[in-house]
Amino acid sequence: MTDAAMQSTVDISAIRQVLAQHGRLTVDVLTLDEDFDLYGAGLTSLATVGIMLALEDRFEVEFPESMLSRGTFRSVSSIAEAVANLTN
Amino acid sequence: MYFPGNFYPLASPLMMTAVADLPVSSAATAPEAFDFDELLSRVHAIGRDVLAVHAGDVDRRARFPVESITAMKEAKLLSAYVPVEYGGMGLNMIETSRLCEAMGQYCGSSAMIYAMHCIQVACVVHHAQQSAYFRRYLRDLVTEQRLMAxxxxxxxxxxxxxxxxxxxxxxxxxxxxxxxxxxxxxxxxxxxxxxxxxxxxxxxxxxxxxxxxxxxxxxxxxxxxxxxxxxxxxxxxxxxxxxxxxxxxILPTPFNDILSQTMHPYSHIVWGALWTGIAADAVNQARAFVRAEARKTPGETPISAIRLAEVDLVLQEMRHNVYSLAREYNELLSSDSRESIHGFGFSIRTNNLKLSCSQRIVEIVGQALLICGIQGYRNDSKFSLSRHLRDSYGAALMVNNDRITKLNATMLLAHREGH
Structure with missing residues (x-):
């Protein structure tokens, strides 16, 4: 799947809203570059549990243990990619 | 006081420096055929001759156990976890835990100080050997027996x-x-x-x-x-x-990684080990008490011996839990695939060890107190369990168990597979 195709299937603004609500970040995630390193903005592994649960609820997906990696939650685009993989 | 941090598998492999990458030109000569059992006997001797002798005074006056730490330095125990190429003993996680358990039998505070020191040494050994400054520090630690807090x-x-x-x-x-x-x-x-x-x-x-x-x-x-x-x-x-x-x-590894890969598992294992030592000493006192009772009525097993049998079982479980996780962590450290150190499963098990040990120690010392009766309750009796009991209640509080349970509850929301 190409990046462009992936973008079209995943609602990026919904991901941003989840991050704004559960990310406990020090930056405005609604206007953030999609590749910005969220760990550099204060993201912790514990906060990612809340993000994961909210994403599961919003997109009706279930993250397998193997996807609970630092890389999955690194940026808006990496989350979008993960969600795209789970919804397809 | 410690708090578990990063629980997720990292995308990149562990940042621990491979031993093969280390310069060994200035390495000290390795001791010939290291005998751990002999070392353990020596630690027990130090425990009997030094730690136990001053434990009461240290406790009463809330003073630093200077005699204990001096004896540990003389025996080069402060560099027990430092790799052999720097002149240290190169003990592994399991052996270090056994030293902590041994010390716990004689003076809980001395053992706790030693355990906390070992945790700091492990942070440097696991995460800073890529730095020339810290390689030199490890050699200084061996020769000067520096105490780390x-x-x-x-x-x-x-x-x-x-x-x-x-x-x-x-x-x-x-x-x-x-x-x-x-x-x-x-x-x-x-x-x-x-x-x-x-x-x-x-x-x-x-x-x-x-x-x-x-x-x-x-x-x-x-x-x-x-x-x-x-x-x-x-x-x-x-x-x-x-x-x-x-x-x-500045340590060349982000603290997040140091905490999840070393400080969190290492501290809960060595704490569990020294708490086991305190519990074991309480059981030993109960055993001595029961034996003295049994001598009065030869041929008849006293009722207190039943209690002793029960508490011995709990002690065995406690010890087993500690060394089971120590072995798992030791294997993870020495394996090529260290990914699972970061996984939820290992983190939850580490927290469970702390929760379990901190409850068992109170249970065991309490049972030992029931066995020794008023002789254990007295401060001026050779069976006194006052210090053991007071120490044991600290275990649940240093990193509060409620906080750890809540963390496990959160992690279990995401952790789906079995151990």
Whole structure:
């Protein structure tokens, strides 16, 4: 799947809203570059549990243990990619 | 006091330096055919002759067990976990835990200080060998037997180890750092302190590094005293730490990784081990008491012997739990695939070990007290269990069990597979 195709299937603004609500970040995630390193903005592994649960609820997906990696939650685009993989 | 941090598998492999990468040209000569059992016997001898002799006074006066630490230094025990190529004993996790357990049988505070020191040594050994500064430090640690302390908690972070208020300020090759630490165990008596802080003044609270501050390069202004129920000899007062030094003293691995890969598992294992030692000593006293009773009525097993059999079972379970996780961690450290150290499963098991041991120690000492009866309750009896009981209640509080249980509850929301 190409990046462009992936973008079209995943609602990026919904991901941003989840991050704004559960990310406990020090930056405005609604206007953030999609590749910005969220760990550099204060993201912790514990906060990612809340993000994961909210994403599961919003997109009706279930993250397998193997996807609970630092890389999955690194940026808006990496989350979008993960969600795209789970919804397809 | 520690707090588990990063629980997720990292995308990249562990940052621990492979031994093969290390320069060995200046390595000290390795001791010939190291005999761990012989070392363990020596530690028991130090325990009997030094730790146990002063344990009562250390406890009564809430004073630093200077005799214990001096004896440990003379036996080179402060570099037990330092790899052989730097001149250390090169003990593994399991062996280090056994030393902590042995010491716990004689003086809980001395054992706790030793365990906390070993945790700091492990942070450097696992995460800083890529730095010339820290390789030199490890050699100095061996020859000078330097005592390492830790300043992790901070006023204003609510006990969360994974966030810092203070930040390191770097100018050229030098840094300055000021931290208000509510607890620095044996901070007045240590040579070097590993301090957590934000990476820079504009870094978020969770972007932390660990910095080694050296005696002579810091001042410590007292914030609080240490007059507690147990572990009184750890002298865990609070200080405002003002320090400066060279940027070489910043550990070259993010604190997040140090915490999840080393500080969190290592501390819960060595604590569990020394708590097992305290519990074992209480059971030994109960056994001596039961035997004395049995001598009065030969041929008849006293009722208290049933209690002893019951408490012995709990002690065995406690010890088994400690060494089961110690073996797992030791294997993870020495395997090529260390990914699972970061997984939820290992983190949850580490927390469960702490929760379980901190409850078992209270249960075991309480049962031993019932066996010894009034002789155990007295302060002036050779069967007194006052110090053991007071120490044992601290186990659930140093990193509060409620906090750990809540963390496990959160992780279990995401952790789906079985162990």
């Amino acid at each position: 830790s300043a992790t908690t901070e006023i204003g972070t609510g006990g969360d180890l994974r966030s810092s208020v203070c930040a390191i300020e770097v100018s050229g090759d030098c840094f300055t750092l000021t931290k208000k630490a509510p607890v620095i165990s044996y901070g007045e008596y240590s040579d070097d302190i590993l301090v957590t802080c934000r990476r820079s003044t504009d870094a978020p609270a969770s972007e932390q590094v660990q910095v080694m501050v050296r005696r002579g390069e810091y001042t410590a202004e007292p914030l609080s005293t240490w007059d507690t129920m147990g572990f009184r000899g750890t002298c865990s007062s609070g200080f405002t730490l003002t320090s400066h030094g060279s940027t070489d003293q």
